[in-house]
Amino acid sequence: xxxxSLVASLSMVVIDWSSLRTAKRREVVLYIGLIGISFGMAVGxxxxxxxxxxxxxxxxxxxxxxxKWLYHIL
Amino acid sequence: MTKAQISRNQFIIAxxxxxxxxxxxxxxxxxAQFTVRDAWISSLLFLIGVCAVVIVTWMFARSFANRSFxxxxxxxxxxxxxxxxxxxxxxxxxxxxxxxxxxxxIFVGTTxxxxxxxYMVGAFAMLAVVYAVYMGVEVVMRDxxxxxxxxxxxxxxxFFLSMQHMDVHELLPVLADGWTPVLRGGIVSNFDYALELVxxxxxxxxxxxxxxxxxxxxxxxxxxxxxxxxxxVLTIGVVGPSTHYLSYPVLEAVxxxxxxxxxxxxxxxxxxxxxxxxFVKVAVFHYAWCIGMKDLFRLSSHRVTTLxxxxxxxxxxxxxxxxxxxxxxxxxxxxxxxxFVTFLAIPLLSIVAMAIKSKRKRLTTVQDx
Numbered sequence: 001x002x003x004x005s006l007v008a009s010l011s012m013v014v015i016d017w018s019s020l021r022t023a024k025r026r027e028v029v030l031y032i033g034l035i036g037i038s039f040g041m042a043v044g045x046x047x048x049x050x051x052x053x054x055x056x057x058x059x060x061x062x063x064x065x066x067x068k069w070l071y072h073i074l
Numbered sequence: 075m076t077k078a079q080i081s082r083n084q085f086i087i088a089x090x091x092x093x094x095x096x097x098x099x100x101x102x103x104x105x106a107q108f109t110v111r112d113a114w115i116s117s118l119l120f121l122i123g124v125c126a127v128v129i130v131t132w133m134f135a136r137s138f139a140n141r142s143f144x145x146x147x148x149x150x151x152x153x154x155x156x157x158x159x160x161x162x163x164x165x166x167x168x169x170x171x172x173x174x175x176x177x178x179x180i181f182v183g184t185t186x187x188x189x190x191x192x193y194m195v196g197a198f199a200m201l202a203v204v205y206a207v208y209m210g211v212e213v214v215m216r217d218x219x220x221x222x223x224x225x226x227x228x229x230x231x232x233f234f235l236s237m238q239h240m241d242v243h244e245l246l247p248v249l250a251d252g253w254t255p256v257l258r259g260g261i262v263s264n265f266d267y268a269l270e271l272v273x274x275x276x277x278x279x280x281x282x283x284x285x286x287x288x289x290x291x292x293x294x295x296x297x298x299x300x301x302x303x304x305x306x307v308l309t310i311g312v313v314g315p316s317t318h319y320l321s322y323p324v325l326e327a328v329x330x331x332x333x334x335x336x337x338x339x340x341x342x343x344x345x346x347x348x349x350x351x352x353f354v355k356v357a358v359f360h361y362a363w364c365i366g367m368k369d370l371f372r373l374s375s376h377r378v379t380t381l382x383x384x385x386x387x388x389x390x391x392x393x394x395x396x397x398x399x400x401x402x403x404x405x406x407x408x409x410x411x412x413x414f415v416t417f418l419a420i421p422l423l424s425i426v427a428m429a430i431k432s433k434r435k436r437l438t439t440v441q442d443x
Binding site (some may be wrong): 001008018019027030031032037038041042044051055056059060062064067068071074 | 105169170193194197254257258261367372373374375377378379381383385386388389390391392393394396404407409410411412415
């Protein structure tokens with residue numbers, strides 16, 4: 001998955017190169033940020049990091065109890 | 075450059091595929107966790123969620139003509155609170171898209187490509203999606219239009235051929251266990267799937283006439299309800315109590331089709347139809363996410379985040395959900411309230427905020443005069 005995400009990242013930069021050169025700094029930062037997060041996810045996945053870290057835990061913690069309560073009261 | 079516009083038909087079709095893309099695969103299975111015989115009533119309750127979304131769309135179209143939801147929420151709630159609510163909405167769209175892509179990966183892996191790594195399936199799916207999204211809203215909507223006749227050709231054939239194995243007694247007695255399991259099943263269909271119609275708010279800005287937006291959502295929701303209920307009835311009638319234990323009961327119903335001794339394994343047609351509609355769903359949600367990013371971060375074009383966002387969805391799908399049971403548990407036990415807050419409460423909040431803002435502005439104008 002690391003190799004595939006690396007190839008995908010490089011291909012994206014090549015495709016968007018002409019628009020990146022004329023883009024605002026804010027857009028370039030956002031673009032690199034999104035690619036960086038994706039690549040980080042791919043590396044983390046290959047290193048089995050996400051078997052210990054559950055990224056949806058905050059959403060689960062916030063919404064699972066009220067959903068279970070909803071099922072309970074019905 | 076002229077503004078991209080979509081027709082009412084394209085809007086309705088895109089919304090229908092947004093619901094049925096995954097709904098036709100997972101709704102019967104998700105509802106069957108609570109009730110099997112009365113699952114069709116739970117599917118019928120889908121209409122309640124549709125009514126809620128129609129009301130929200132009607133109020134939204136009156137308050138914010140020619141604005142996407144993310145742009146409207148910033149206007150109504152101000153740059154700080156509005157942006158926070160907008161980012162919350164975009165995170166929900168992202169998680170939804172990851173869920174759909176993961177469901178698609180698992181579905182394709184289970185049915186037709188068992189030896190292919192699931193992330194490869196996701197990569198190729200996202201490649202097609204980002205290409206369509208990169209080309210713009212008209213391409214996404216035309217894709218939805220293009221697959222419609224193909225699916226409409228395949229679906230009735232499979233439906234009527236499956237009916238030969240249907241046993242109506244599997245649906246009887248009606249409400250033998252009371253309303254409790256039916257209502258619990260209805261939570262999944264209403265909150266998880268019907269509320270997804272709110273995605274239409276992101277596309278209102280592209281409609282030629284926003285006056286009919288609520289009516290279009292009602293038409294899409296009504297058609298989706300009818301189709302989902304028919305599919306649920308057929309699935310329960312063919313598969314029976316085993317529906318409770320199967321991940322893809324509709325697929326099993328289609329697999330039962332045999333015409334004579336030579337025509338069978340028509341489930342391939344079903345898989346093709348499902349993959350096509352899931353493609354439309356992911357493309358619509360990804361486009362909505364991209365224009366949301368454009369509105370919130372004041373980007374020059376939705377294309378800035380299309381490719382990078384597509385890669386983020388691809389990685390997120392694999393990272394957020396390790397297995398199909400993870401997806402199923404998330405859909406059943408987290409998504410209902412999560413969607414209720416994001417897709418109903420936040421739009422209503424922005425409509426109320428805009429109404430208060432307009433009233434205050436009017437009062438100030440009157441006082442000045």
